Amino acid sequence: MGKSPRLRTVEKYRPPYPLNKFPSGFALNLGKEIVYLLASRGTPRLEGTDWEEIFARLVGAKWQPSNVGLDGIILQQMAWGAKTVKNKKPSTVSRVRLISGRNSVSFSFGQDKVKHVDPDDMGEKVLSIYNERVAGVRKKFQHLRTVVLVKSDDLLELAAFELDTIMYDAKGFWWQWNDNDNLEGYDKAGDSHVFTWQPHGSQFTIIENVPEHRLAIRIRKPPLLDRDEVLDALKFDESWVEVIS
Template sequence: MAEHKSPRLRTVEKIKPPYPLNQFPAGFGVNLGKEIVYVLATKNTPEIAGPEWEHIFANCVGAVWKPSNVGLDDIVLGNCAWSAKSIKTSKPHTQKMVRLISGRNSPSYSYDQKNLDVDPQIIGDLVLEIWNSRVDSLRAKFSHLRTVVLIKSKDLTELAVFEFETVLYPLDQFVWQENEEGNLEGFHKATKIHRFTWQPHGSQFTIIEPVPDDCLLIKINKPPRLDKGEVLKTLGYEDSWITVTRRNQTKPTL
């Protein structure tokens, strides 16, 4: 009888990501800067966040923007998926820590835990279990799961960008306690570092992440604003492009 052999499996470790963690593709910084220059030249308010940042990042790495309900896999490139976060601060290039709002984890909804006035450790563990469940479900679909963070100045002329692995958090490595505001804070047992905050009212879950020393720094010279009239003139705009009606009318309103 032939000797039984175990099948060769493709493990996560053997499946390479699109690029090494936090080592963005060639030209990424310039392409991102170009996107921001366009924003500054065309917007009344210098702001990017949410879906716009997701879309910009996807364009810069050649990925596909696919907004999801979970919010951890809005950007997809092959076997890798990203969640994109952005925060505003006065000095992005020297920021040491970021607070990332990471969904609403409700023990009341997910575990029917109606009484929240119990041992903070019980509630904190449930909060992390909800997070871990989301991450675990996506790890089954993607070999690599990451979070990309944009730290931006108020005027968008100074940026810092980094990414980190979106991971599971072992419950036994964190201790939870209530702060003066009535929110729960999770600390890493070994280092005593504050890693999470959870708010009972609204169930908002925040992850506190250190900014790596090798994060990408971008400085942008503020471009002149495009003149609206000149843009419309260049487009060859005519009033005939616009049709205005009322619901109870069939003919256009002048």
């Protein structure tokens, strides 16, 4: 047979929008979500699951809690993990610390002895656990991102940005134990602090640079909704409540 057969090319799935180019109306709708939350909840409290649900609504995706924390928001072949971070000035912060799961070398490698262990060897193991988690999710989706909400204590200033969720080449980092017996990973190219791993609890943190062109908004504090007025508007009736035990 002289020639190879000509095949139809399958176009890869394109994300619904480019990285950090949020859909039209995203900023206003995010503001509306936070205004409603403040007016109905009364306290400036926004947890990670709140942000997951809000972001899913804003981009028309499906929210489903994820055990690995990397793919709780799904839209066709696209998935996001969502993180929240507190900061006094979300609009100008340059670096944030993202808690990225618990990487237990005891569970994954059967290694219980941690202290006085070679830091580079330990760092490679910790990083491999995270990479394996990312690889497992990437098998299911063509695109994987992390969407971060940086929030002030009163929720009146917010910043949002996205990062591609990647695996890290262990050869690009060196590690050391700090004075608190936590393991720190540094980028060999610039000696910048990138990772922190706490042996007690196995918490793994990634320090990320905030994109210069992050979305930042400021919100006017809304009045608190009156509980009785809301119940009256709903035409609440005592028959809605049934004591079953």
